[in-house]
Amino acid sequence: MLHIVNKSPYERNSLESCLRMASKGSAVLLIEDGVYGATKGGSFEGKIQAAMADVKVYVLGPDLSARGMADRVLDGVSVVDYGGFVDLVAEHSNCQSWL
Amino acid sequence: MKIGVLVNEGPYTHEASDSAYNFTKAALEKGHEIYRVFFYHDGVNNSTRLTEPPRDDRNIVNRWSELSKQYSLDLVVCIAAAQRRGIMDENEAKRQGKDANNLAEGFRISGLGQLVEAGIQSDRLVTFGD
Numbered sequence: 001m002l003h004i005v006n007k008s009p010y011e012r013n014s015l016e017s018c019l020r021m022a023s024k025g026s027a028v029l030l031i032e033d034g035v036y037g038a039t040k041g042g043s044f045e046g047k048i049q050a051a052m053a054d055v056k057v058y059v060l061g062p063d064l065s066a067r068g069m070a071d072r073v074l075d076g077v078s079v080v081d082y083g084g085f086v087d088l089v090a091e092h093s094n095c096q097s098w099l
Numbered sequence: 100m101k102i103g104v105l106v107n108e109g110p111y112t113h114e115a116s117d118s119a120y121n122f123t124k125a126a127l128e129k130g131h132e133i134y135r136v137f138f139y140h141d142g143v144n145n146s147t148r149l150t151e152p153p154r155d156d157r158n159i160v161n162r163w164s165e166l167s168k169q170y171s172l173d174l175v176v177c178i179a180a181a182q183r184r185g186i187m188d189e190n191e192a193k194r195q196g197k198d199a200n201n202l203a204e205g206f207r208i209s210g211l212g213q214l215v216e217a218g219i220q221s222d223r224l225v226t227f228g229d
Contacts, residue, residue, distance in 0.1 A: 004225075006115070032114040062121070063114070082125035089223050090100050090131070097226040099107070 002092035003055075006032040006099070009044040014098040019051040029080070029088055031060040038064075039072040052076050060085060101134045102126055103221035105214065107228030109141035110159035111152070116145055119227035120162055127170050135173045135217040136163075138206075142228070143181045146174070148203035160203050167205030174206045175213045 003022055009015040015030070015037045022028060028051075030037050037048055038059040048057065061079045064070045073079060080088065089095055104123055108115035123133055138145050150160040167174050176186060185201070188208050192200035202208060218224050 006113075006118070006227075031118055063118075082121045083129060085122055086102075086126045086129050086131065089102065089126075089225055095223060095225055097228065099226065099228045 001026040002088050002095040003028045004095060004097045005030050005034040005037065006097070008033040008036040009047075010036060010042065015044075016047065018098045019047065019055070022051075022055050024054045027056045027058060027088060027092060029058045029060065029085065031063055031085070033067075035059050035064045035067060035069060038074055038077045039069050040074055041072065045074065048074065049076075058084070058088060100223065101132045101221045103134045103217035103224040104136040105217075105224060105226045105228075106136060106138050106142035106145060107140045107226065109144035110150070112141065113229060115227040115229060116142070116159050117157075120159070120166070122225065122227070123172070124166060127166070127172075133170070133172055134221040135175055135213065137175050137177070137214045137217055138180075139177045139211075139214065140180055140228070141184070143176045143184055143186050146176045146181070146203050146206040147186055147201045149201045150203075164203050164205040172205070176202070176206050176208045177214070178208050178210055181208055 003018045005015045005018050007014050057077045058080050059077050061081050106119045110116040152158055166172055187200050188202040189200045
């Protein structure tokens, strides 16, 4: 399962809900304001790092760059472009947007 | 692979319309089939050809129309959501007794059944919204 989260964890609890529900081995893609969830230095850092033991975290590069966050990505998070977004959708048997 | 796309947020709001467009374009460029893009809720505002953003900004509506022309993309607008927001094609305007219509090129107005069908026919359905 691919989980797609598009809001900052500092604005809504959708990423937190997603991480709570995501089963081991699934993937989480952070897009739009969701990219803040994959950055260093915030209070959410510990939670996302703990979650990375069970789920693979991806972040959309163009949305990181648009927010000036490209050099603040947490270690272990993979940066993908829109083509990579499409590949993730294709590779997983289903996807869920946490709106 | 067949992919369906659902857009639930209006243009120039947050980023869902841009994300949906960029995703759709990337999927088409990779050779996937976009079975349909369905516009629902405020997403129907992606389809008014009266949109006129400043010249240095992207034109979200025209961008969809151009992509539709290039790839024969099926862009479907939910009729009930569209009527609430003043979006109509020529037939609908006539039926409702309106003096104008505003549906952009490449879009068509239809019912929610088209979303259900896209969900059934596509291998994946990707939702963009608020």
